[in-house]
Amino acid sequence: MTGSASELARRLGEHAEAVCREYLSNGHRSGNHWIVGDVRNARGRSMHVRLKANAKGPAGKWVDEASTEFGDLLDVIRESCGLVDFRAVADEARRFLSMPLPPPQAPGAQRQPAAAPGSPDAARRLFAMSQPIAGTLAERYLAGRGILLSAHERAVRFHPGCYYRDLVTGETHTLPALIAAVTSLDGHITGLQRTYLSPGLDPSGKVGKAQLADPRRSLGDLLGNGIWLGHQPGAPVPVMAAGEGFETMASLRTVMPALPVAAGTSANHLAGLTFPPGCRRLYIAGDADAAGRHGIERLSRRAGEAGILGLVLRPQLGDFNDDLRHLGPAHLAAWLSDQLVPEDVRLFLPPG
Numbered sequence: 001m002t003g004s005a006s007e008l009a010r011r012l013g014e015h016a017e018a019v020c021r022e023y024l025s026n027g028h029r030s031g032n033h034w035i036v037g038d039v040r041n042a043r044g045r046s047m048h049v050r051l052k053a054n055a056k057g058p059a060g061k062w063v064d065e066a067s068t069e070f071g072d073l074l075d076v077i078r079e080s081c082g083l084v085d086f087r088a089v090a091d092e093a094r095r096f097l098s099m100p101l102p103p104p105q106a107p108g109a110q111r112q113p114a115a116a117p118g119s120p121d122a123a124r125r126l127f128a129m130s131q132p133i134a135g136t137l138a139e140r141y142l143a144g145r146g147i148l149l150s151a152h153e154r155a156v157r158f159h160p161g162c163y164y165r166d167l168v169t170g171e172t173h174t175l176p177a178l179i180a181a182v183t184s185l186d187g188h189i190t191g192l193q194r195t196y197l198s199p200g201l202d203p204s205g206k207v208g209k210a211q212l213a214d215p216r217r218s219l220g221d222l223l224g225n226g227i228w229l230g231h232q233p234g235a236p237v238p239v240m241a242a243g244e245g246f247e248t249m250a251s252l253r254t255v256m257p258a259l260p261v262a263a264g265t266s267a268n269h270l271a272g273l274t275f276p277p278g279c280r281r282l283y284i285a286g287d288a289d290a291a292g293r294h295g296i297e298r299l300s301r302r303a304g305e306a307g308i309l310g311l312v313l314r315p316q317l318g319d320f321n322d323d324l325r326h327l328g329p330a331h332l333a334a335w336l337s338d339q340l341v342p343e344d345v346r347l348f349l350p351p352g
Helices: 003-014 016-023 073-081 086-097 120-129 137-144 246-255 267-271 290-305 320-327 329-337 342-348
Strands: 028-030 033-036 047-050 062-064 156-165 172-183 189-201 207-209 216-220 227-229 239-243 261-263 281-285 309-313
Touching: 003 016, 003 073, 003 086, 016 033, 016 047, 016 073, 062 073, 073 086, 120 156, 120 172, 120 189, 120 216, 137 156, 137 172, 137 189, 137 207, 156 189, 172 227, 227 246, 239 246, 239 342, 246 261, 246 281, 246 320, 246 329, 267 290, 281 290, 290 309, 320 329
Parallel strands: 239 261, 239 281, 281 309
Antiparallel strands: 028 033, 033 047, 047 062, 156 172, 172 189, 189 207, 189 216, 227 261
């Protein structure tokens, strides 16, 4: 942030409650916070603006627990007024600071509840705030894993400052994150998975995961749904592949770009995956750990009960991303060709 912007943010923070009453009029004061639905002045309770400086930080800082957005009062002015250019934001801030402070207002009528943290609504909001991965750290992270996805893949996005709370210490951070949408078969977002990334490059020049105890977190309604790649909502899927991890399935999609795949995000959620209409053959990506094998067995049993042929694909190394990175796409394709039905080799493995 420039010096001018920092000074404007500080001055706005000195009148934080007045700023909130002007630009977040659908909220109300509660203790040392202004409570509102989001930074665009929606009704609700998920966004908290600090009104007075304290040990946790300066006045005017805010965080939206539902969407993981955060910022200062300049961001409030920008988003609530729909401004794009910083000069317009700064002009509006200066205009406000030259005005008489508005008198206190009585709290409004009963307000609608905000999206609950961890809910599908919160997942949809965070996904909408994210951006396509082209040119971002997320694209570089995937490329470093050997994963190349089509620009038309709608399930994968990037957020430059995703909210992270340490579940043990309670400390909070903001980190870049790869965002993968979890959807139902009709394409409706029900949840998502965040992979937190390191802001810088590792010694090999690649983007890695953030140094966290749990760099992947999911939220929303996951059971029965998945991270779908290459699936048109509502369309029949005669042949598909499914597995636990997003990177495992994205690796298969890298060498078989015409094959629809779904990642369940965990062994239990994989076991409960809902089968798409018209599915006749299901390839299940193998996993080395016990929980993964349990999920595979349960999904295979459910597929058989539904009249679907379930076939397990085994990696050579720990998982298919290990195969892709260490053995290369040509070797992985050759390894898979011996495990696919001959008809599917012709359909899904590109020549050469």
